[in-house]
Amino acid sequence: MAKLLTGKEVSADIAERLAPRIKRLAAAGVVPCLAIVRMGERPDDMSYERTATKRAAALGIEVRSFCLSADAPQAALEAVIDTVNADDAIHGCLMFRPLPPHIDERAVCDRLAPAKDIDGIGSASLAGVFADTGEGFPPATAQACLETLDFYGIPVAGKRVVVLGRSLVIGRPVAMMLLARHATVTLAHSRTEDAAAHTREADIVVCATGQPRAFGPAFFAPGQTVLDVGINFDEAGELCGDVDFDAVEPVLGSEGAITPVPRGLGGVTTSVTMAHVVQVAERTLEGGR
């Protein structure tokens, strides 16, 4: 049986470190506040929003939801972003993506005030991740991968990592973060020939393509660590990852490790999001507001 890298323990650890900080903020009259911006009602967005709202409440973080219909115009979404930017009581903003195809996503992402960009969607944060300057915030999902590896004591430096998927939400940022931690990183994707030949040679495989159970046993080898970023719903409406868990887990063997879906990286991502909100709230305090 491969080791299960469940998210609960990682989240508990993050929450434990956040508690005294949120207490200090409360004592100064500051309640950390997260704005969630959503267009339409995609089930994965809705599911994540419910989890985030529950988690925030448990930690003492406020959530304000801004919901638009899937066909709302660009101007309506921009007006929401402007509201978020202007409201000093809001510390961070999480906007679900991908946005509908009629929206200029890059423009909206860059409209968000960099100081509130706790999910690393704006150009300033992207440059920070790419250049490893520590400016801005990395995307929460990408950081969740690192937090999970660190919590479970899985080394990264000098290891071979293959990242499947090259999105800006997760593939490219996590690749840069792993590179900064001295991994040898390969970015594979839909146009990669024989991706399995790459992944089988890796120490760590990050699956981030958003295709339900796309990666079966042929992609993996004993002793590997598999991070499954996918949050998909299969044809039966069941939540599943990018990895065909039941078929892959036995291949990894007792030296291997894998994040399950559900109960894996999703919850850690939520925790990282909350940690970023708290960080921004602390900065506003330091700023003397």
Added chain:
Amino acid sequence: MAKLLTGKEVSADIAERLAPRIKRLAAAGVVPCLAIVRMGERPDDMSYERTATKRAAALGIEVRSFCLSADAPQAALEAVIDTVNADDAIHGCLMFRPLPPHIDERAVCDRLAPAKDIDGIGSASLAGVFADTGEGFPPATAQACLETLDFYGIPVAGKRVVVLGRSLVIGRPVAMMLLARHATVTLAHSRTEDAAAHTREADIVVCATGQPRAFGPAFFAPGQTVLDVGINFDEAGELCGDVDFDAVEPVLGSEGAITPVPRGLGGVTTSVTMAHVVQVAERTLEGGR
């Protein structure tokens, strides 16, 4: 004998496409102008500056050199950048790096006006390369790699590329540009275990570590394309690349290809720099100045 991917032909092609554009600018009273900012007198910087100045003159592009001593303070360098930013007659700025260790390099790079950042050193350009938005300019050396592959008809999509070196000047940007062109890209570096095992499996290897003749025959295989970005001086003071050319070229075989040093990518980088300057000059014209 491997095919020699000499830069001269690539540069001639770029120059040919630039000539009518520079003519049109001249007719409108605009002489494209490049500022070169240099600290100290490193031989590779000096060599590049001489080449660039000569090339610019041949094309009808003006060059203004700003030289500081290697121990000039941060404020002096920032004053130069401010001068460059403020002067409407200067269209682009090339600043040699790495800067001396007492300089906050990131701060200086971000001080340069993004519109004049023709070598892709500022955060806006970095985000553009990382996110593939087309904003800003990619580093000229990284683009020179792509121009050379394109000129010689070497396909990139679906190919395995290994980039040796992860600097922001070349390794990371060229990796992102190749990824955007659908290559499967591995970033290897000083902490990579058995880098040769990676490079031997690649279709294209980009060598960008700045170590003279660091990569010998064990790193390569028949049929590969090798891009040698290195511009180093060996112990005898001779200009050489990161690749041990004489030993590696025979390994690549008649199906292989390699950029020589000198006479390789260096000249193409200069041409790309000039093309970026012309592009900015055209923008100022469109802007109605």
